[in-house]
Each structure stands twice: as C-alpha cells, then as structure tokens.
Amino acid sequence: MLARSIGANPVWERDALESPELEDRIRWELAFRDARGAGRMIAIEVNPWAAWRVEEAGRVRDDFLVRRTAEVTASGWSAAVARSRRALAPELRWAADLGTVELNRTGDMRLPELAEPRLGNTEPPLEVGRLARLPPPAAGWEDPAWRSVPAFELPRNEPYPRPPRYRTEARWAHDGRTLAVFARLEEPEPVVARAGGRDSAVAADDHLAVYLATSGSKFLQIAVGPAGTLLDALGAGPRISRPQSSFHAAIERHTEILYGRWTARIDIPLKECAAALGETGVPRQWRVLLARHRAARPGEAAEWSTLPPVGGATSFYGPARYRALVLREEGPAQLAPAPAHRPKSRTGLAAELASRVWPPLYRRSHSVRTMVQDYLRKMVEQAVLAERRAWEQIASREDWERFRDERVRAFRASVGAFPPERPPLEARVTARHTGDGYRLENVVWQSRPGFWMTANLYLPAAPRPPLPAILILHSQHFPKTQGELHDMGALWARTGCAVLIIERPGYGERTETHPWFRYAYGSRFNFTKQLFLAGESYSGWAAWDVIRSVDFLYERPEIDRSRVILLGAVAGGGEIAGVAAALDPRITAVAPFNYDQGHVRVHGDLPGQIAGQFSPWLIAASTAPRKFVRAFEFGWEGAEEPDYPRLWVDGMARSEKVWGFYGARDNLASSQGYGLIRLSVERV
Structure with missing residues (x-):
C-alpha cells in the first residue's frame, strides 16, 4: 500500500x-x-x-x-x-x-x-482563544494585556521527554485575522544570532519556530531569531520535505534580548497563510508544531524543545506529526489550559544518572561536547596504525593470506548468517519484449523462502551460446528501470552478452517502506535498522541476492559459467558488489565503483570494520587473483580530502602487491573520472 x-x-x-x-x-x-x-x-x-x-x-x-x-x-x-x-x-x-x-x-x-x-498525532487538540484586540507587539510578558492568556511550556524533544534544561513558556491568542504567538525563552548565556536578513540561515541559530498545516501536502515554516531575523517558507507536495523560502507573508515579529532570557512575538496573518495552504477561508482547525532551538555552545550540545515532542527528530516537515489546533470563539481565560506534558517515567540506572556532572567552565575548557568524538577518533587512529604495521610485515603470498584470512573471518561475522539452505528459485518470466538487436525478459525468482527478487534480463536477438554474463547492481538513486541501465543492457546484449540487472531490497518492485521521490535511501535506512535488530545486515541480504542471482544465471543453459562479471554502479552499487564478490568465488570479474579507497573509509552498515580491520580495500583485495577493476567516479581516491589525511595510503600500490603475489598483475586494472567534488561544489 x-x-x-x-x-x-x-x-x-x-x-x-x-x-x-x-x-x-x-x-x-x-x-x-x-x-x-x-x-x-x-x-x-x-x-x-x-x-x-x-x-x-x-x-x-x-x-x-x-x-x-x-x-x-x-x-x-x-x-x-x-x-x-x-x-x-x-x-x-x-x-x-x-x-x-x-x-x-x-x-x-x-x-x-x-x-x-x-x-499521525492523535492527542487532544490545542485551543487558541479569541481576543477582540490583540496586545500591542511590544507588550511584555507581564503586560496586563497578556495576563488573561494562559501560558504553557515546551517539553524537551526526545523519546522520553524531560523538562528542558532551558525553559520555554508560550502564550497565544487570535482575533480572527491574526494568530499571535508570544514566547519567553530562558537563556543564561549570550544568544547565538549570526544570521541576518530575511530567509537567511536562522535555523542554525537560537530561534523560535511555528509550523502550520491543514493537510498532509503542505506546511508553513516560520522561524524567528533573537535579533528578529525571519525565515518563512512553504513546503508543498510532492516532495514537501523541500520547503521553498520564496514564500513571503506579511508576518510581524518583535524580539527583545534581556538578562537571562529573550522573548519573541510572532503575528501570523491567518488568511494569507491559509491561502498558501490551499484553503479558501480561515479554517477553525489547523495542525501545529512549536519548536525552540537552542544552538550548541562550547562544551554543550544543542537542545530542542517542541510541542508536541516528536521523539528526538529535528526535521519537522511531516504535518502528520503536528498536533491538532482549534481557533475558538471564547476568550483565552474561558478555555481549559493547554495540557501539561507529563514526562514518561525513567527507571533503573537511567533515572539515577545525573545528566550534568561538570560546571560550565569545565565543560567549555575541556571541550566536553566533542569529548566522545575526539576519543573515538583517537581509537580509530590507533586501530588504523596497528593495521599499517601489520601490513608492512607482509613479504609473501603466505603472509598475505594469513593477514587476509583473519580479517575475512571478522568480515563474514559482521555480514551475518546466510540461510542454511537455498530454496528453489522457481524462476519465471513475467513479460517479454523485443528491441533493436536484443530481447528483454522481466524475471522473478525466490531469494529466500517467500522473499522474491525482480530483475531484467537482456539477451541478444540471435544468441550464440555460451554467452558471457554481466550482472549489474544499481545505485541508491534509481531501481532497474533507470535509463542508463537499460542502455547498458541493450548495448551489451547486442554485442553477444547476457545482461542481468537486478533490484536490491527496498527498491523498485521490491519497495518495502519508503518509495517516494526517486531515492530509496529511506527504504534502505529502515531496512538496515530492522535487520540490525535481528543481528543481520542490509549488505548481507543484498549480497545474498547477488549470490542467488548467480544461481539464476547458472540455471540458464545459454550462460558461460566461466565468465560471470559483476558491476556495482556509482553511489551504493559498488559497496554491495565488493561484498558479494568477496563471498562468492563464482564471480570471475568485478568492478565495484567508488568502493575500495585506500584511505580510512568504512562501509555503511557492517559493524566492527575498524576493530576487525576489514576495510573496503581489504574486502576488495580478498578477491585476488580474480579480475578486478578499481573504478572511481571522480578524482583518484584520496584526492578528495580523505577522512584521515595523515593516515592515507595508496590503495592501488597495495593492490598491485597482492595481485603480484599470484602472478596475476594483469588481472588488476583501474579506471577513474576527472575533477573533484569539492571543486565542483565551489563552482556551483
């Protein structure tokens, strides 16, 4: 669905x-x-x-x-x-x-x-009372005009919300034309207010934001910083996750920076905003989310307070999460106060641990906010240097294979267990098509019991068996229907090859959870988290699909089993291709794009890579002496600002040494594009 x-x-x-x-x-x-x-x-x-x-x-x-x-x-x-x-x-x-x-x-x-x-959010609606005349914009928190309006607080935005470290109180009222939101934000330190001008980067500063919607297809984002900087944007479907700051409404705001706090008043024109959301008049029922962002300080992480809390997420572009809001005709004093958020109780050690143990000066001087990050980085460097020292001792094929086997065992354990038995493929052709010099079959087969794969098989119009097979893994961007993949299938089929373009779990016809807008990153993300809970990995499941794809090719009588080539497309396909080739020796040649960089780089969802020392380079090199192409989309690996520049090594030189141990230097090749991502971005 x-x-x-x-x-x-x-x-x-x-x-x-x-x-x-x-x-x-x-x-x-x-x-x-x-x-x-x-x-x-x-x-x-x-x-x-x-x-x-x-x-x-x-x-x-x-x-x-x-x-x-x-x-x-x-x-x-x-x-x-x-x-x-x-x-x-x-x-x-x-x-x-x-x-x-x-x-x-x-x-x-x-x-x-x-x-x-x-x-979505099914909490009781929040209610906003009506005033005949709204308080003046400069009216303070204790002004008599605001005293009749009940105040409420924003809880911390986290899965088990606690009171925030820095209190945020809010009041609101409307007069039928304008929604006035007034907040008092506790702040013992200087405010962070770097952005200036309308629609500038206020989101990174301290700010108060109001998100409004009436349906799930559009929302308004209105954010105001301590210095009065305003960001107003409209997110509209499809792809509402990309709000456009070209939307400008007649929003009035007034801010004041005081000792120990700052205040923000936002006057939102209801008719104008309702029209932007697709309404013909001013509806009584809305959906709303209030958010206060306190930017990170030296020694202290950023903090979000939201009503409603949304479990720690810091992207508020999903209107289904917003809470119902009703504009009432009664005065604010006649309405029930906004229900206070009751934090979920914490038990055991989580309830006993203090969230702060150091005074502010110590937190700043010792960079507490990045302490864990710095510690982990030091551990990474120690592990990488240990691997370097072990590599320098390799002088023979036997040395290499001992070095390799220890790390491949850790790699296999990280991938997760494969099914103990391979179910029958039960392969079938669901449709056939003909093109200029090629035939196309839409095929399906069973990868795991009840778990089916989809693929396109391109064959020559007049095949002359046995045919070499090219198995292609698509990228994270598009499924098997991507135009350039079709071009590859048709082109190489005309030259006498069988080309099998498979779909990875969560893509195309195998969509599980997140099919929207071209990129299935969300589907892969959700799939990965679910598999982690079961002690397995997305890479393992996708690699198993490749292994089963080779089974499918082996069942085709026209395929030459001695010539099975695996290509992994740029941006994600190369990772799975490298892992699968290391696990299935039937793959006779592999070209995993953007995979086996020589500098420190880990593959997204295989835990223990650094401690187990099975970097993408090691996984790729374990395929020696089979044919291997080190292929890169942009400049030579390492040129694009490696993660650890002091520890970068030449991966190609290492690979030449490994293939040389087998007398198979001719089985190793390289291909790379030109130009750097960094320079390209600067030109843009």
Missing part, C-alpha cells in the same frame, strides 16, 4: 514532478447536468489514509463538504465517502461505498457510518 497524504485536497505524491501520481486511491466520477443543461463532472479521490481531493474540470473544488473514512487491513483497504451539496442544504446527497453510487433528492437517505480516521 502506498499512501502519504492526509487531509483535504492534497497533492498526490509523485516520483518526480513530471511523473504519474503514485499513491493508491479510489476515484469516483459523478457526471450530471446543471440547471442550464450543461454537462458537468465532479471527481473525488480517497486514499488509504482517507485523504480526499475533489476536482471539476481539472480544478480543485474546496467548497465541498466531504465526510469520509478508510480502513486498511491485512488483505487490502476500503473507503467510503458522503457529501452534502452545500452546508445546511442536504436536498441532494450522495454516498458511495467502493464505487456503488446512490442519489437521493428527498434528503432522507441514510448515509453510511463514517468514523473520522485518526492518523
């Missing part, structure tokens, strides 16, 4: 701006004639989260009052909707359940029971 949007009239998610809409949804089209006899059609769409969108002639109809519900089960999902023609005039109503439409003009039709879906 693919669903992201919530609320009214969202923008359905896409892979790219020009691509088709991706979200699952049901669409009803209601054709009718108006009073003048003109034909009209209204369409309503509902997704599995009960987000709804109403259109007529390609334009959104936001004057429809729509009630809807949706339910997701293990076997599918269903939706039901009902609407009134206009408020307080139910003479024409319709209800639909999975496409069956009934019309009734008498007003006595029984509508289905529609329970409002509760998604």
Whole structure:
C-alpha cells in the first residue's frame, strides 16, 4: 500500500514532478447536468489514509463538504465517502461505498457510518482563544494585556521527554485575522544570532519556530531569531520535505534580548497563510508544531524543545506529526489550559544518572561536547596504525593470506548468517519484449523462502551460446528501470552478452517502506535498522541476492559459467558488489565503483570494520587473483580530502602487491573520472 497524504485536497505524491501520481486511491466520477443543461463532472479521490481531493474540470473544488473514512487491513483497504451539496442544504446527497453510487433528492437517505480516521498525532487538540484586540507587539510578558492568556511550556524533544534544561513558556491568542504567538525563552548565556536578513540561515541559530498545516501536502515554516531575523517558507507536495523560502507573508515579529532570557512575538496573518495552504477561508482547525532551538555552545550540545515532542527528530516537515489546533470563539481565560506534558517515567540506572556532572567552565575548557568524538577518533587512529604495521610485515603470498584470512573471518561475522539452505528459485518470466538487436525478459525468482527478487534480463536477438554474463547492481538513486541501465543492457546484449540487472531490497518492485521521490535511501535506512535488530545486515541480504542471482544465471543453459562479471554502479552499487564478490568465488570479474579507497573509509552498515580491520580495500583485495577493476567516479581516491589525511595510503600500490603475489598483475586494472567534488561544489 502506498499512501502519504492526509487531509483535504492534497497533492498526490509523485516520483518526480513530471511523473504519474503514485499513491493508491479510489476515484469516483459523478457526471450530471446543471440547471442550464450543461454537462458537468465532479471527481473525488480517497486514499488509504482517507485523504480526499475533489476536482471539476481539472480544478480543485474546496467548497465541498466531504465526510469520509478508510480502513486498511491485512488483505487490502476500503473507503467510503458522503457529501452534502452545500452546508445546511442536504436536498441532494450522495454516498458511495467502493464505487456503488446512490442519489437521493428527498434528503432522507441514510448515509453510511463514517468514523473520522485518526492518523499521525492523535492527542487532544490545542485551543487558541479569541481576543477582540490583540496586545500591542511590544507588550511584555507581564503586560496586563497578556495576563488573561494562559501560558504553557515546551517539553524537551526526545523519546522520553524531560523538562528542558532551558525553559520555554508560550502564550497565544487570535482575533480572527491574526494568530499571535508570544514566547519567553530562558537563556543564561549570550544568544547565538549570526544570521541576518530575511530567509537567511536562522535555523542554525537560537530561534523560535511555528509550523502550520491543514493537510498532509503542505506546511508553513516560520522561524524567528533573537535579533528578529525571519525565515518563512512553504513546503508543498510532492516532495514537501523541500520547503521553498520564496514564500513571503506579511508576518510581524518583535524580539527583545534581556538578562537571562529573550522573548519573541510572532503575528501570523491567518488568511494569507491559509491561502498558501490551499484553503479558501480561515479554517477553525489547523495542525501545529512549536519548536525552540537552542544552538550548541562550547562544551554543550544543542537542545530542542517542541510541542508536541516528536521523539528526538529535528526535521519537522511531516504535518502528520503536528498536533491538532482549534481557533475558538471564547476568550483565552474561558478555555481549559493547554495540557501539561507529563514526562514518561525513567527507571533503573537511567533515572539515577545525573545528566550534568561538570560546571560550565569545565565543560567549555575541556571541550566536553566533542569529548566522545575526539576519543573515538583517537581509537580509530590507533586501530588504523596497528593495521599499517601489520601490513608492512607482509613479504609473501603466505603472509598475505594469513593477514587476509583473519580479517575475512571478522568480515563474514559482521555480514551475518546466510540461510542454511537455498530454496528453489522457481524462476519465471513475467513479460517479454523485443528491441533493436536484443530481447528483454522481466524475471522473478525466490531469494529466500517467500522473499522474491525482480530483475531484467537482456539477451541478444540471435544468441550464440555460451554467452558471457554481466550482472549489474544499481545505485541508491534509481531501481532497474533507470535509463542508463537499460542502455547498458541493450548495448551489451547486442554485442553477444547476457545482461542481468537486478533490484536490491527496498527498491523498485521490491519497495518495502519508503518509495517516494526517486531515492530509496529511506527504504534502505529502515531496512538496515530492522535487520540490525535481528543481528543481520542490509549488505548481507543484498549480497545474498547477488549470490542467488548467480544461481539464476547458472540455471540458464545459454550462460558461460566461466565468465560471470559483476558491476556495482556509482553511489551504493559498488559497496554491495565488493561484498558479494568477496563471498562468492563464482564471480570471475568485478568492478565495484567508488568502493575500495585506500584511505580510512568504512562501509555503511557492517559493524566492527575498524576493530576487525576489514576495510573496503581489504574486502576488495580478498578477491585476488580474480579480475578486478578499481573504478572511481571522480578524482583518484584520496584526492578528495580523505577522512584521515595523515593516515592515507595508496590503495592501488597495495593492490598491485597482492595481485603480484599470484602472478596475476594483469588481472588488476583501474579506471577513474576527472575533477573533484569539492571543486565542483565551489563552482556551483
């Protein structure tokens, strides 16, 4: 099930701006004639989260009052909707359940029971009272105009929220046109306020931010720093995670820096902001998140306080996380105070440990904020130097293999256990296509019991077996449908090769959790965390898929088993290719792009690489004396500012020594692009 949007009239998610809409949804089209006899059609769409969108002639109809519900089960999902023609005039109503439409003009039709879906943050709504006249912008915290407005506090933003070290109190009120937010922020030290000018980098400074939304497709970010610096941005779908600072509203702000605190008043024009969010008027119901960022100081980490707390996340671009907000007609004093956040109790050692044991001067002078980082860096350097000393003692093939085998054992343990048995592939062809000089088969097979792989197999139009096989692992950017991958498949098939382009777990047809906008980084991230909990690794699962892909090739009678080549694409494919080649000796040649740098660099999800001394270079070198191409996208490895410049070594020189032990120096080659990422960024 693919669903992201919530609320009214969202923008359905896409892979790219020009691509088709991706979200699952049901669409009803209601054709009718108006009073003048003109034909009209209204369409309503509902997704599995009960987000709804109403259109007529390609334009959104936001004057429809729509009630809807949706339910997701293990076997599918269903939706039901009902609407009134206009408020307080139910003479024409319709209800639909999975496409069956009934019309009734008498007003006595029984509508289905529609329970409002509760998604995202389901806490009781926050309430904002109405004042006939808002306090003047310069009115202080103790000003009589604000005394009738209850104050509330922002808890620390963490999984088990505690009171923040630096208190943040807030008040708010509205007059129907403006939402006034007033905060008093405790600050015993000088404020951090480096940014200047509208839409500058206030996010890195001390600041107070208000996030507003009415649906899941758009949100507003309004942030104000101690010196009055303003950032206002609109995030709109698809890809709402990229707010655009080109949005400018008539937002008024007033800040004051005092001893031990600073205050911020933000006046938000409701009609203008509602219009930016796709509303025709000022709705009573909103979604809101308040955030206070206290920037890092010497010896002290940054701190976030938010209402609602969102578990420690510092990206607030998901409106489903915001808390419901209602603009009430009653005065603030008549409303129940904002419910205080009750921290979850901590038990055991976590409850006993003090979060601070050093005075401020000690924290600053001893760089406490980076103490752990500095300690770990020193440990890394010691481990790397130990590996260097051991390498310098290698003088023969026997020395090398002892050096290699100890580290490969640690590498295999880190990858995780493979299935004890290989289930039948049960390979099948789901579709066939023909092109200019090649044939394309869409294929699937079983990698693990009940866990299926998808791939594209390119073959010559007139094959002459046995065919060399080229197995390609795509990057982190696109699945097997990427244009340049198709070009490789078609081109090399015309030359007489079989080309198998597989999809990694979480990509393309194997999407698990996060299919949005081109990059499946999110899917890989979630997959990696889940596997860590089970004591396994994403690299291990993806490498096992490569091993099973070789099984698939071996079952094809036209394949030459002595010529199986593995290519790992730039940006992620090379990592898996290097790991798989080290684990499967049937791979006769491998070119893992951007993988085996000679300087200190670890591969993302294999724990123990530094302590076990199995760097990407070691994993790649363990494939000797098979054919190997050291390939790099940009300048020669190490030229792009290595992580540890004092410890960098020439990986190619090491590799030449290893392959030379086997008399196979001709099996080692290199290829690299030109230009540096650093210089490219500076030019941009």
